[in-house]
Amino acid sequence: xxxxxxxxxxxxxxxxxxxxxxxxxxxxxxxxxxxxxxxxxxxxxxxxxxxxxxxxxxxxxxxxxxxxxxxxxxxxxxxxxxxxxxxxxxxxxxxxxxxxxxxxxxxxxxxxxxxxxxxxxxxxxxxxxxxxxxxxxxxxxxxxxxxxxxxxxxxxxxxxxxxxxxxxxxxxxxxxxxxxxxxxxxxxxxxxxxxxxxxxxxxxxxxxxxxxxxxxxxxxxxxxxxxxxxxxxxxxxxxxxxxxxxxxxxxxxxxxxxxxxxxxxxxxxxxxxx
Amino acid sequence: xxxxxxxxxxxxxxxxxxxxxxxxxxxxxxxxxxxxxxxxxxxxxxxxxxxxxxxxxxxxxxxxxxxxxxxxxxxxxxxxxxxxxxxxxxxxxxxxxxxxxxxxxxxxxxxxxxxxxxxxxxxxxxxxxxxxxxxxxxxxxxxxxxxxxxxxxxxxxxxxxxxxxxxxxxxxxxxxxxxxxxxxxxxxxxxxxxxxxxxxxxxxxxxxxxxxxxxxxxxxxxxxxxxxxxxxxxxxxxxxxxxxxxxxxxxxxxxxxxxxxxxxxxxxxxxxxx
Numbered sequence: 001x002x003x004x005x006x007x008x009x010x011x012x013x014x015x016x017x018x019x020x021x022x023x024x025x026x027x028x029x030x031x032x033x034x035x036x037x038x039x040x041x042x043x044x045x046x047x048x049x050x051x052x053x054x055x056x057x058x059x060x061x062x063x064x065x066x067x068x069x070x071x072x073x074x075x076x077x078x079x080x081x082x083x084x085x086x087x088x089x090x091x092x093x094x095x096x097x098x099x100x101x102x103x104x105x106x107x108x109x110x111x112x113x114x115x116x117x118x119x120x121x122x123x124x125x126x127x128x129x130x131x132x133x134x135x136x137x138x139x140x141x142x143x144x145x146x147x148x149x150x151x152x153x154x155x156x157x158x159x160x161x162x163x164x165x166x167x168x169x170x171x172x173x174x175x176x177x178x179x180x181x182x183x184x185x186x187x188x189x190x191x192x193x194x195x196x197x198x199x200x201x202x203x204x205x206x207x208x209x210x211x212x213x214x215x216x217x218x219x220x221x222x223x224x225x226x227x228x229x230x231x232x233x234x235x236x237x238x239x240x241x242x243x244x245x246x247x248x249x250x251x252x253x254x255x256x257x258x259x260x261x262x263x264x265x266x267x268x269x270x271x272x273x274x
Numbered sequence: 275x276x277x278x279x280x281x282x283x284x285x286x287x288x289x290x291x292x293x294x295x296x297x298x299x300x301x302x303x304x305x306x307x308x309x310x311x312x313x314x315x316x317x318x319x320x321x322x323x324x325x326x327x328x329x330x331x332x333x334x335x336x337x338x339x340x341x342x343x344x345x346x347x348x349x350x351x352x353x354x355x356x357x358x359x360x361x362x363x364x365x366x367x368x369x370x371x372x373x374x375x376x377x378x379x380x381x382x383x384x385x386x387x388x389x390x391x392x393x394x395x396x397x398x399x400x401x402x403x404x405x406x407x408x409x410x411x412x413x414x415x416x417x418x419x420x421x422x423x424x425x426x427x428x429x430x431x432x433x434x435x436x437x438x439x440x441x442x443x444x445x446x447x448x449x450x451x452x453x454x455x456x457x458x459x460x461x462x463x464x465x466x467x468x469x470x471x472x473x474x475x476x477x478x479x480x481x482x483x484x485x486x487x488x489x490x491x492x493x494x495x496x497x498x499x500x501x502x503x504x505x506x507x508x509x510x511x512x513x514x515x516x517x518x519x520x521x522x523x524x525x526x527x528x529x530x531x532x533x534x535x536x537x538x539x540x541x542x543x544x545x546x547x548x
Contacts, residue, residue: 006314007313008313008405009287009289010314011288011400011408013284013409015395016283036284039281040280040282041280041282042284107380107382109383119289121289123286124285124287126285131281131412131413132411133285133412134408135408136408137408138439139405139406141442142442144469144472144473145472145477148473152430153430157426165419166415169412169415172415172416194418195418198419199422254530254534258538261535261538262535263535265540269544
């Protein structure tokens with residue numbers, strides 16, 4: 001069983017809130033790293049001579065109060081004090097390997113762009129929609145296919161998935177305030193009810209939840225151990241459900257076929273016989 | 275710009291090949307962790323009294339030579355020697371927090387199930403297809419919606435995405451052997467050509483690549499700086515392209531509509547008049 005599993009990575013959502021990340025280098029690759037790290041609410045130190053800064057890196061440095069910038073080269077282990085993660089993206093392969101060794105000695109997780117053996121972790125192709133984050137990794141086999149797959153997934157995602165997740169997260173916190181405690185029967189009932197809500201409502205219905213509707217959902221739903229419909233808590237759909245595809249894709253094609261078939265048969269049968 | 279980014283995690287593909295992962299606990303949650311970690315080719319130590327083992331955990335222990343099992347409780351910092359990552363999934367909240375503190379003092383990345391502040395990283399809902407790995411994270415807002423989204427993505431993925439990635443990975447290695455070197459103009463040409471192959475061929479065509487076809491693709495394509503078609507390197511499509519949906523979904527419904535329409539009209543027109 002186990003032998004079929006291997007060959008992959010452990011995909012993780014690393015927590016960096018208020019942690020310190022050192023980025024060595026400021027070019028194209030580094031600018032992408034900066035964005036990924038800012039997403040996770042880290043503090044960033046960038047070390048790179050000003051001549052090597054990509055315009056986007058420069059923009060981040062100018063606009064974010066979470067970034068400290070040093071216009072110089074990496075100086076040595078003193079640059080690693082109190083650092084929680086190191087990302088390097090410089091052309092100097094020797095220097096990169098040296099930084100990697102120092103990080104490993106200090107047990108600081110490190111990624112050296114383009115040198116896989118010097119990476120404790122890889123980055124993947126990513127999608128972000130509010131609280132929803134998706135990563136596509138091909139384990140280094142094909143970054144281009146990762147990108148193609150990312151675009152396909154982006155197109156297939158429900159338009160309001162991020163909103164729906166945010167609303168469900170709020171509902172969940174409100175429910176926890178109303179029925180607090182970790183584990184036990186209450187915890188199980190809470191989890192069961194949240195699952196019922198998520199499976200009974202469409203994604204675009206969940207995205208419509210406002211404070212008043214949440215209140216009603218908890219008062220009339222949770223308290224009576226049932227899941228009211230959107231309309232029963234005062235909500236109103238503004239469009240066809242994303243999941244069902246509406247009339248256009250489900251009925252249009254067979255309808256056109258039906259009309260075409262009926263017309264053809266009528267033409268055949270009503271045609272004047274010669 | 276930066277202020278709109280925050281609130282998320284840094285999604286990573288963590289490398290664990292031949293690293294040592296300690297899992298404290300052996301229940302339901304732990305069994306899921308074991309699978310994720312085996313995917314990444316780690317060595318695992320499981321510490322858990324036999325009475326607490328989930329049948330699946332027991333199955334992994336019996337079948338994998340990468341797992342060392344100790345039938346006892348966590349003993350203290352001596353259990354953390356030479357450990358690269360710690361995952362705990364036990365009911366004892368106090369004990370869990372203690373283990374977390376020890377790990378942080380030793381700078382060992384740690385995840386304590388169900389206690390977010392004691393987690394350096396979270397897990398997400400995952401998809402695996404050979405070298406392709408996808409993680410869906412809702413940053414703790416709604417595991418259920420993460421699951422629902424995972425299932426939707428699974429349905430929307432091209433059937434042979436994993437195979438296609440594997441073949442492209444092989445082609446890339448062969449190209450690197452033929453035209454070696456890091457960076458520079460050759461590196462750029464190599465990358466450009468690989469991108470051209472990935473965008474010119476459909477995913478299901480890439481999945482068909484065998485050694486002979488790769489050879490031809492490199493001889494006739496790379497050497498002449500062009501991308502031959504599948505048929506030109508001896509390949510033959512066995513089915514409609516995955517992306518286009520094939521006959522079934524594109525033509526079946528209108529065809530049924532056509533037949534139904536024709537039949538109805540025939541019945542109307544041929545019915546005996548009374």
